Amino acid sequence: MARMTSSSRPLLNRRLAEFGTTIFAEMSALAVQTGAINLGQGFPDTDGPEEVREAAVRALRDGRGNQYPPGPGIPELRTAIAEHQERRYGLSYDPGTEVLVTAGATEAVAASLLALLEPGDEVIALEPYYDSYAAGIAMAGGTRVPVTLRPHEGGFRLDLDELRAAVTGRTRLLLINTPHNPTGTVLTRAELAAIAELAVERDLLVVTDEVYEHLVFDGEHLPLAGFPGMRERTVTIGSAGKTFSFTGWKVGWITATPALVAAVRSAKQFLTYVSAGPFQYAVAEALALPDSYFTAFREDMLAKRDLLAAGLAEAGFGVFRPAGTYFVTTDIRPLGETDGFAFCRALPERAGVVAIPNAVFYDHREEGAPFVRFAFCKQTGVLEEAVKRLREM
Numbered sequence: 001m002a003r004m005t006s007s008s009r010p011l012l013n014r015r016l017a018e019f020g021t022t023i024f025a026e027m028s029a030l031a032v033q034t035g036a037i038n039l040g041q042g043f044p045d046t047d048g049p050e051e052v053r054e055a056a057v058r059a060l061r062d063g064r065g066n067q068y069p070p071g072p073g074i075p076e077l078r079t080a081i082a083e084h085q086e087r088r089y090g091l092s093y094d095p096g097t098e099v100l101v102t103a104g105a106t107e108a109v110a111a112s113l114l115a116l117l118e119p120g121d122e123v124i125a126l127e128p129y130y131d132s133y134a135a136g137i138a139m140a141g142g143t144r145v146p147v148t149l150r151p152h153e154g155g156f157r158l159d160l161d162e163l164r165a166a167v168t169g170r171t172r173l174l175l176i177n178t179p180h181n182p183t184g185t186v187l188t189r190a191e192l193a194a195i196a197e198l199a200v201e202r203d204l205l206v207v208t209d210e211v212y213e214h215l216v217f218d219g220e221h222l223p224l225a226g227f228p229g230m231r232e233r234t235v236t237i238g239s240a241g242k243t244f245s246f247t248g249w250k251v252g253w254i255t256a257t258p259a260l261v262a263a264v265r266s267a268k269q270f271l272t273y274v275s276a277g278p279f280q281y282a283v284a285e286a287l288a289l290p291d292s293y294f295t296a297f298r299e300d301m302l303a304k305r306d307l308l309a310a311g312l313a314e315a316g317f318g319v320f321r322p323a324g325t326y327f328v329t330t331d332i333r334p335l336g337e338t339d340g341f342a343f344c345r346a347l348p349e350r351a352g353v354v355a356i357p358n359a360v361f362y363d364h365r366e367e368g369a370p371f372v373r374f375a376f377c378k379q380t381g382v383l384e385e386a387v388k389r390l391r392e393m
Contacts, residue, residue, distance in 0.1 A: 015138045022131060023360045027344065036348035037386045039308075039374040040356045042181070042326060046379060048245035049286065056249075056282035058153065065277025071269055072261075073101025073253070077280045081238070081253050081285040088213075089223050091231075097258040100265050103275040104250035105211045105239040110136040111268035112207045112235050112254065113173075117142040121172035126158065128361030128368055130181050130209070137175075145171070146363045149221065151312040155320050156183040156329070160194045173205045174198075176224060182361055182373045183329050184322020186219045196227035205260075206230065210237035211252070214294050217302050218323040218335055225255070232257050235264065240283040243297070243375075249279040301326055301376070304383055308376040310386025317372075326377040329358060333370045340372050351393040353386050 010017065024041045031038035047053055059065050072078065078095035085091040092100055102108040109132055117123065119141030127146035137144045147163050149156040176195060186321050187195075199206050208224045225234040231352055235256045241247035274300065305321070309328050313319045318331030337343045340357030348354050355380040358371035376383060 007045055016135065017391050019135050019138070023356055027354050027356060030345070030348045031354040034348040034351045034352065036354045037389070038354045038383060039376070039378065039383075040344075040354040041387055042375045042377060043247045044245040044377045045382060048243065049289065052244055052246070052282050052289075053288040055285045056279050057146075059278035059281040064281055067277070067281070069274050069277040069280060070096055070387060071274055072265060073099065074277075074280045074284070077101055077251075077253075077284040079286075080284040084287045085223075085236075085255055089226055091223060091226055091255070093255045093340050094258070098255055100254045100256075100261050100263055100268065102252045102254065102268060103272040103282060104207065104241060105237050105252035106132050107250075107268065107271055108237045108252045108254050108264075109133065109175075109207065109209060110139065111264050111271055112159050112237070113137055113140040113142065114271075115177075115210075115263040115267040116140075116205055116207070116235075117172060117262075120170065122168060122170045123173045123175055124163070124171060125175040126177060126180065127363060128182055128358055128371075129175070130178065131360060133175055134363075140142065142172070143170070144363070148362075148364060148367055149180065149185055150287065150367075151320065155323060156180075156185045158185075158187065160191065163195070164198060167204070171202065171204060173207060175207050175209070177209040178224075178322025179210075179216055179221065179322075181212065182323050182327050182356070182358055184320065184325045184327055186216055186221065186323040188219065189222055192222055192224055193227055196224060196230045199233060200229035204233070206234045208234055209236065209237045211237060211242045212325045213238065214243045215298060215301055215326060216324040217298070217305060221324070235260050240279075240286060243294075244283070244286045246279070246282075249283070251279050251283045298319050304376040304378070304380065307380065308387065311383070311390065312374065313388070315390040315393065317390075326375055328374045328376060330355075330372050330374065331370055332372055338370050340369055344372060351389045353389050 032307040078099040080097040082093045113136040117140040123142045126143045127148045213221045217263045240251040320329045344357045356373045359365045359368035362368035
């Protein structure tokens with residue numbers, strides 16, 4: 001039997017007391033128990049390009065990266081990231097001082113928040129938001145201030161007046177995600193310009209999570225760092241896992257000014273120090289793939305989006321067709337349901353499919369209660385079977 005401590009004080013510090021086992025772990029366990037198709041957690045069920053996987057094998061065999069790589073990341077990868085930003089967006093970064101490789105985008109978010117926040121600083125995040133945002137803000141001692149994306153015809157949209165009103169004298173940082181998980185919203189040029197204007201006017205830092213940059217179906221991806229006055233105040237986060245379907249490699253990065261990179265690196269070095277040595281060489285080669293790869297990747301996901309969105313609509317869900325990412329948000333009220341948690345916990349037994357209740361991504365749980373998220377980064381046959389099961393539900 002486990003012994004109790006001599007103190008009645010809880011073991012978990014109060015900053016993390018609200019965070020238990022993630023909904024992803026719970027629903028993935030349900031998928032295993034019931035044999036259900038897991039459309040909850042956003043990981044592909046096939047590997048990415050064979051030449052990229054072989055590049056990792058080659059690095060392992062050649063002894064490259066099997067020991068600690070350089071703290072900021074191997075030079076080849078930092079150069080490839082800088083070249084990618086220049087080639088895709090016309091943004092110039094010095095690979096020696098303005099690029100930092102991280103253990104996935106999740107560490108990039110956490111290290112940025114730990115580095116840039118003082119206890120009590122307010123962070124505005126677009127709600128619903130990826131669950132690690134809330135935990136990262138809490139670990140840094142910050143206060144999260146949600147600004148809610150609300151459903152409109154065709155998708156979820158940002159209320160710019162609400163965003164402006166949320167900024168106070170204690171606001172330190174805006175945490176922006178576009179393309180947006182879980183809603184699939186892609187912020188428009190006008191919205192990004194307004195965010196940039198606000199950040200400059202109120203002298204705010206911005207951390208922008210752009211890991212789904214290559215999965216935009218409607219509109220275009222515009223890095224916030226490219227807007228006037230933003231280059232010097234923006235930390236941009238990218239990820240190899242989302243673009244190349246090697247999520248287990250955990251290779252992410254930030255691009256920012258030397259001062260911002262140095263600050264984030266100060267926190268990052270005491271989290272993982274370094275990671276994914278051989279995979280860094282492979283990702284460097286992946287980022288140099290021709291445009292045809294990125295086009296084919298987007299078109300494949302677009303077809304899967306349309307397949308799943310159409311099937312969900314036929315099954316009776318209200319469907320918000322995403323402009324980006326590989327998630328579809330649905331409304332369960334047309335099915336006579338209102339509680340996303342109860343619906344998702346029952347769905348594996350009812351239909352043999354797993355989804356995620358969007359309410360876990362909200363501070364205002366009532367705002368997200370009727371919404372449920374499905375991932376479509378799966379094989380076409382898997383999606384077809386899932387749609388069939390949902391239609392028969």
